[in-house]
Amino acid sequence: MTGNTLKKMPAAAIAVTLVAAVFTACGPGKTAKEPAAAAPQAAATAPEPALAPLPPMGFNTWNKFGCEVDETLIRQTADAMVETGMLDAGYKYLVIDDCWQVDRGSDGRIIADPKRFAGGMKALADYVHGRGLLFGIYSDIGPKTCAGRPGAAGYFDLDAATYAEWGVDYIKVDWCNADDLDAPKEYASFRDALRRAGRPIVLSICEWGRNDPWTWAKGVGQLWRTTADIGDNWASVVWIIGANSRHADAAGPGGWNDPDMLEVGNGGMTFDEYKTHFSLWAIMAAPLMAGNDLRAMTEETKSILLNKEVIAVDQDPLGVQGRVIIERGYGGQVWMKPLADGSKAVAFVNYTDRELAQYVRWSQIDIPAGPAKVRDLWAHVDVGIHADTGRHYDERFEVRVPSHGVVMVRIWPGQ
Numbered sequence: 001m002t003g004n005t006l007k008k009m010p011a012a013a014i015a016v017t018l019v020a021a022v023f024t025a026c027g028p029g030k031t032a033k034e035p036a037a038a039a040p041q042a043a044a045t046a047p048e049p050a051l052a053p054l055p056p057m058g059f060n061t062w063n064k065f066g067c068e069v070d071e072t073l074i075r076q077t078a079d080a081m082v083e084t085g086m087l088d089a090g091y092k093y094l095v096i097d098d099c100w101q102v103d104r105g106s107d108g109r110i111i112a113d114p115k116r117f118a119g120g121m122k123a124l125a126d127y128v129h130g131r132g133l134l135f136g137i138y139s140d141i142g143p144k145t146c147a148g149r150p151g152a153a154g155y156f157d158l159d160a161a162t163y164a165e166w167g168v169d170y171i172k173v174d175w176c177n178a179d180d181l182d183a184p185k186e187y188a189s190f191r192d193a194l195r196r197a198g199r200p201i202v203l204s205i206c207e208w209g210r211n212d213p214w215t216w217a218k219g220v221g222q223l224w225r226t227t228a229d230i231g232d233n234w235a236s237v238v239w240i241i242g243a244n245s246r247h248a249d250a251a252g253p254g255g256w257n258d259p260d261m262l263e264v265g266n267g268g269m270t271f272d273e274y275k276t277h278f279s280l281w282a283i284m285a286a287p288l289m290a291g292n293d294l295r296a297m298t299e300e301t302k303s304i305l306l307n308k309e310v311i312a313v314d315q316d317p318l319g320v321q322g323r324v325i326i327e328r329g330y331g332g333q334v335w336m337k338p339l340a341d342g343s344k345a346v347a348f349v350n351y352t353d354r355e356l357a358q359y360v361r362w363s364q365i366d367i368p369a370g371p372a373k374v375r376d377l378w379a380h381v382d383v384g385i386h387a388d389t390g391r392h393y394d395e396r397f398e399v400r401v402p403s404h405g406v407v408m409v410r411i412w413p414g415q
């Protein structure tokens with residue numbers, strides 16, 4: 001399938017085609033025959049702390065750095081998170097993804113790469129904490145991670161205790177080499193091991209939506225992937241938006257659909273496409289895990305990742321995942337997310353190759369007829385008081401949306 005073929009297809013058709021392509025591509029590598037993990041022990045009785053009342057925000061190494069991770073990168077990234085204002089904007093978890101681990105000792109303890117993490121993980125966690133951030137790590141339910149490093153199978157309790165000792169605050173647990181196992185049971189067993197270890201640790205479930213996590217993951221982990229891996233391209237973002245949007249009912253304070261980490265700033269999309277990517281993640285109350293090099297961000301990238309008005313939509317305490325409320329058959333969508341102060345976040349998305357005019361009526365977004373204040377969350381300006389009488393040809397709120405772009409506003413009724 002070429003980029004040109006994709007360009008000519010409507011968004012919905014792209015979604016269906018890509019779902020098929022991605023799941024085929026994922027297939028063989030994700031299946032393995034290794035023995036199951038140890039049977040879960042009795043569930044701990046400790047109350048579940050409110051680990052994620054809002055969608056978690058932070059940075060993860062995978063999208064940009066893959067296996068090229070070491071302690072220098074982590075320290076420099078921690079510094080950058082403070083210096084660029086990322087921490088102030090809410091990004092607090094610094095997560096090392098796959099490839100930090102190389103082996104297990106004769107006592108079964110997991111061993112970090114002694115060359116790349118020479119100072120040890122405890123010292124690194126201390127450094128990260130010293131910058132006011134929280135520290136995250138990665139493992140896998142199966143015997144090996146997706147990159148072939150030691151997984152957690154058979155070692156849930158020992159690993160949880162080790163991570164608690166190091167000061168880990170967040171763990172992403174993958175599903176490679178685990179397809180023969182029972183996902184709800186395995187992840188619950190991992191959660192119980194974390195509880196027994198006695199440190200509050202966010203559990204990020206990463207089984208790519210393979211076992212319908214939206215039906216069971218709340219109360220097990222605080223976020224769960226709903227799709228296969230994101231790519232740094234527009235087609236991938238379009239497909240993920242479609243797939244993740246179907247599970248809005250499952251999300252809310254304490255447990256969030258995870259459409260995967262951000263690609264903003266990695267170079268594969270246009271400025272408008274990255275703005276759409278970020279806006280839709282915010283409208284869908286998704287975890288916001290930056291996946292670019294935070295030490296070398298352009299002004300454009302900063303203007304997206306540090307857009308506090310869009311972040312506020314994502315982090316709104318009502319915790320509702322926004323939905324498509326208007327589907328225009330010619331390639332436009334209007335999304336709405338209700339916010340705690342009674343206002344509504346509205347995103348107009350354009351999937352076509354041309355600029356598209358789009359409008360919304362107040363009745364479609366639960367705003368009473370009459371005046372309402374509108375603010376543009378990308379231009380950072382109030383765009384005035386707009387009235388809607390409900391009569392078809394009277395004034396209505398209309399915007400022009402660039403190709404593959406978004407206009408995102410916040411609307412307060414009665415002002």
Ligand code: GLA
Nearest residue numbers: 062097098146147174206229
């Ligand atoms: C899987 C996950 C990715 C990343 C890699 C690491 O593909 O879905 O997010 O963690 O494994 O190997």
